[in-house]
Amino acid sequence: QEALTPDPILSGKHVVVTAGPTREKIDGVRFISNYSSGRMGFAIARAAYRRGARVTLIAGPVQLPTPEGIVCIKVESAREMDEAARALYEGTDIFIGAAAVADYRPLEAVEGKLKKGAETMAVQLQLNPDILAGFGAQKKAGQLAVGFALETAGGLLNAKGKLESKNLDLIAFNTFEQPGSGFEGDTNRLTLIERNGRTDALPLMTKDEAAGKLLEAVSRIMGAEGG
Numbered sequence: 001q002e003a004l005t006p007d008p009i010l011s012g013k014h015v016v017v018t019a020g021p022t023r024e025k026i027d028g029v030r031f032i033s034n035y036s037s038g039r040m041g042f043a044i045a046r047a048a049y050r051r052g053a054r055v056t057l058i059a060g061p062v063q064l065p066t067p068e069g070i071v072c073i074k075v076e077s078a079r080e081m082d083e084a085a086r087a088l089y090e091g092t093d094i095f096i097g098a099a100a101v102a103d104y105r106p107l108e109a110v111e112g113k114l115k116k117g118a119e120t121m122a123v124q125l126q127l128n129p130d131i132l133a134g135f136g137a138q139k140k141a142g143q144l145a146v147g148f149a150l151e152t153a154g155g156l157l158n159a160k161g162k163l164e165s166k167n168l169d170l171i172a173f174n175t176f177e178q179p180g181s182g183f184e185g186d187t188n189r190l191t192l193i194e195r196n197g198r199t200d201a202l203p204l205m206t207k208d209e210a211a212g213k214l215l216e217a218v219s220r221i222m223g224a225e226g227g
């Protein structure tokens with residue numbers, strides 16, 4: 001049981017967090033997905049709840065219990081996640097994109113089960129909606145957008161590019177090439193980059209601790225904007 005220690009700025013704010021992978025149907029029994037466990041997103045949701053926020057998780061298929069006090073909307077595909085997020089846009093104060101959204105989906109899901117035959121086969125893919133960029137594009141004064149950037153080790157500039165192009169206030173850069181970082185473990189090493197350029201390279205820490213640091217930064221940014 002985690003103690004509730006309300007943050008005066010985050011208290012009563014509606015924090016929406018996307019988490020986990022998405023699944024994109026190939027046919028009735030197969031899908032494209034990734035190794036995301038959802039742990040980072042769930043840790044962020046819990047950390048926000050502990051600080052007094054009202055929290056909604058929009059989660060792809062994960063093997064994690066819904067944390068106490070948090071509403072969890074379960075979705076499967078990127079398009080379902082996008083729809084769930086859009087329905088909440090208006091009442092969202094802080095949108096945090098922690099999901100590993102599949103960038104592409106099969107252009108057409110086959111009904112039933114694909115039969116094997118030819119030696120090689122191709123599945124044509126269609127770009128998925130960018131859920132975080134969708135929120136960023138319509139963001140009003142007082143709303144914050146926060147993202148993650150999973151990059152190869154030298155990807156700090158790519159992360160900054162995503163902060164700009166998705167109209168974010170904060171992005172957490174992490175690399176899956178470093179020991180202790182990435183999808184499946186309990187630890188992560190984040191570098192927090194703010195819109196104004198302020199950068200904080202955090203040491204390796206548990207996902208719960210990293211979530212706490214992320215929310216501290218969110219609270220400070222929100223406070224500075226008068227929220």
Ligand code: CTP
Pocket residue numbers: 018078097098099100101102103128129130131132133146147148149150151162
């Ligand atoms: N994201 C999203 N919807 C997508 C793709 C990404 O909401 N369709 C969000 C992720 O949740 C993350 C951020 O955008 O917060 C960056 O995701 P990432 O995969 O690192 O970047 P992409 O923009 O997808 O670019 P690429 O994968 O080509 O590096």
Ligand code: CA
Pocket residue numbers: 101102103
């Ligand atoms: Ca991507």
